Amino acid sequence: MENIDELIxxxxxxxxxxxxxxLRPTYHFVAPEGIAMxxxxxxxxxxxxxxxxxxxxxDLNLPNGGHCRGHVSSIDLLHWxxxxxxxxxxxxxxxxxxxxxxxxxxxxxxxxxxxxxCGVGNCIATSSEDGTLRIEPIEELARLRLNHRxxxxxxxxxxxxxVIDDIRGDSLELxxxxxxxxxxxxxxxxxxxxxxxxxxxxxxxxxSKLLKINFGKSSLDTNIKYWTFCMGGGDNPQVQSxxxxxxxxxxxxxxLHIFLDRSILEVFANGRQCITQQIYPTRNDSLGxxxxxxxxxxxxxxxxxxxxxxxxxx
Numbered sequence: 001m002e003n004i005d006e007l008i009x010x011x012x013x014x015x016x017x018x019x020x021x022x023l024r025p026t027y028h029f030v031a032p033e034g035i036a037m038x039x040x041x042x043x044x045x046x047x048x049x050x051x052x053x054x055x056x057x058x059d060l061n062l063p064n065g066g067h068c069r070g071h072v073s074s075i076d077l078l079h080w081x082x083x084x085x086x087x088x089x090x091x092x093x094x095x096x097x098x099x100x101x102x103x104x105x106x107x108x109x110x111x112x113x114x115x116x117x118c119g120v121g122n123c124i125a126t127s128s129e130d131g132t133l134r135i136e137p138i139e140e141l142a143r144l145r146l147n148h149r150x151x152x153x154x155x156x157x158x159x160x161x162x163v164i165d166d167i168r169g170d171s172l173e174l175x176x177x178x179x180x181x182x183x184x185x186x187x188x189x190x191x192x193x194x195x196x197x198x199x200x201x202x203x204x205x206x207x208s209k210l211l212k213i214n215f216g217k218s219s220l221d222t223n224i225k226y227w228t229f230c231m232g233g234g235d236n237p238q239v240q241s242x243x244x245x246x247x248x249x250x251x252x253x254x255x256l257h258i259f260l261d262r263s264i265l266e267v268f269a270n271g272r273q274c275i276t277q278q279i280y281p282t283r284n285d286s287l288g289x290x291x292x293x294x295x296x297x298x299x300x301x302x303x304x305x306x307x308x309x310x311x312x313x314x
Contacts, residue, residue: 023263023280026171026310027144029072029080031057038230039278042069043103043113051077054086054103054113062089067097067118076140078311087113087125094120136271137257145173145306154300156293158183163192164303168287171308174258176291177301180206180248184295190260191218191281192288199286200279202267204254209247211269216240218279246273253301261308 014033018024036057043054050073059066071086087098095117106112110126117123149167156162167174176188187203201214215226227236246269248254257268265277291300 022170025261025264026312027078027141027308028261028264028312029053030312031055031070032082034058034060036070040100042100042115045103045105045111047105047111050075052103052111053080056098056100059085059088064089064096064118067099069098069113069115077138078140078143087115089118095123096120137259137266137268141173141259141308144309144311146309147307149305151303152301154291154303156186156291156298156300158296159294161189161290161292163288163290164305167289167303167305169307170260170262170281170287171310172258172260172289173306173308174256174260174289175302175304176254176256176258177303178204178254178256178291179299179301180204180254181298182296183293183298186254186293186298187212187291188256188258189288189290189292190258190265191279191286192290193281193283193286194288198281198283199288199290200265200277200281201292202256202258202265203292204246204248204256204269206248209245210243211246211267211273211275212241212243213265213267213275213277214241215277215279218281220282221280224280242275242277244273244275246270259308 024030034057036055038056041053041055045052052071052073054069054071057068057070059068068085069087071083072080073083074080089095089097097118099116099118101113101115103111103113106126113125115123151164154162170191174188178186180186184207185203185205187201189199189201192199198217198220200218203212203214205212226239228239229236255270259266263278263280265279266274268274
């Protein structure tokens with residue numbers, strides 16, 4: 001009984017620590033504890049009425065780094081049920097760890113997982129229990145909306161920035177429709193400090209046909225560095241932006257659907273591109289939102305904003 005009481009106290013201490021973390025997401029799934037390198041999902045499918053998400057984590061009680069696949073499921077992609085470890089290297093197995101891969105439902109209706117087994121190469125695992133996740137944000141996120149604000153027909157002159165005073169926060173949903181007039185680049189900044197020393201810039205570059213997140217000023221913490229490849233090693237230069245191909249058609253309005261969840265930023269563009277980025281602002285006042293236009297003018301047809309209610313228990 002004494003050990004149970006000790007575990008309960010440690011569990012409460014961990015919960016309090018997680019709740020006090022200003023960078024911990026509140027409505028995106030996060031690994032419940034420990035190390036989960038390299039922080040990406042592996043094997044996402046819809047099967048038998050539930051969404052299933054697998055993710056790599058490290059069980060330090062296992063040899064060779066303890067690379068395993070965790071497993072959670074959800075009916076709405078907001079609230080998650082944790083399951084026993086889906087894949088782990090066992091004594092006698094040829095693979096020494098579970099690395100990246102994918103998942104699908106085979107012709108027999110079985111959940112099938114393809115993954116890289118450390119030391120052996122490509123491996124396959126099946127289950128009698130697990131579709132494709134969409135690039136569009138899930139409709140269920142609308143349940144978390146609070147405190148709606150709306151603006152229409154905001155004209156931004158060339159090389160100007162407009163701060164939206166009553167839209168501030170680190171947990172927001174924004175839907176911005178911007179009509180290109182003659183700007184070279186235009187977009188939105190989030191997690192902006194009043195003096196602009198900290199900010200993350202989301203932009204569309206029509207000429208280069210790119211959607212960008214510039215995080216060069218996202219954090220004043222000089223220990224925060226972004227690398228081309230998250231796992232490091234070899235030729236791996238630092239970067240200050242993430243870019244994705246995105247061509248705005250002639251006369252097409254740019255629709256940015258932005259989700260900000262503390263350290264997580266997701267940007268969907270016109271239903272055909274998405275960029276996700278982690279950011280680490282240091283200042284308590286880095287909460288602002290602004291609109292900008294460079295090299296020409298832009299018309300913001302509409303801006304809708306909501307605060308987002310937490311969905312994670314801690």
